[in-house]
Amino acid sequence: MTIRGINLHQAQQILQQALVLSAQLRAAPLSIAILDAGGHLKAFASEDRTGIARAQIAQGKAAAALGMGFGTRKLNNLIIQGVLPEMFATCINGATNGNFVPLPGGVLIYEKGNLIGAVGISGASSDLDEKIGVRAIESCNLHAEP
Template structure:
């Protein structure tokens, strides 16, 4: 497996920031992880909040760790399929690196998970929309 390149990660960040600007969204922070959960690249738009990095990292980590996007996890908790305590327990076990809110999306290339992107700064729905747009603009596939 080739894995996610630095160029792909940086391009995803550029695409995310450009898309957010086109949509007139507030300043975002973006974290891109490789398949081994290592930070490949990150960036914060000017004016992004001081806790946004940790939130974006937690969203990307949650998607990668669970094997599906954070919206799916959030919906499983809302439906009662998973108890809310489960997400709290995972968040504690991962030292705060598990944020089960929309905005954490898996990155696929040729059917293989090569990483994840986490975004924070707008509404969770908008964060997810930006993540999907950035992944697709890079010619990769978003995994929800």
């Protein structure tokens, strides 16, 4: 698998689609972060009236997905099932200065089988954050891995 970063146009398209979906679904105000495959912030938006720390949580969800190589729903399930101890997430969160959030809403982005980035969304329920991320990615003809 070749790793390359998402381009700015793709990141902006995903961001725009997530904002449209947020409005359609009447979600609580969201923060949406899109990172390239190297973990660099490529696009970001925080809707009006977004709660405190949502920006950091959104980036932390995307970073956790990239860091682990799978979506944060799977990561969260591994912790809940005891496959990964809770201390695992706590230690990584500390080592990354709080930039590791193992809650659903961090979704990997693939293009033609290649990992190109991740989206992290925070503001609604974790399930709705994830749903918006997946649908936004797929509406841009890319593959999502929640």
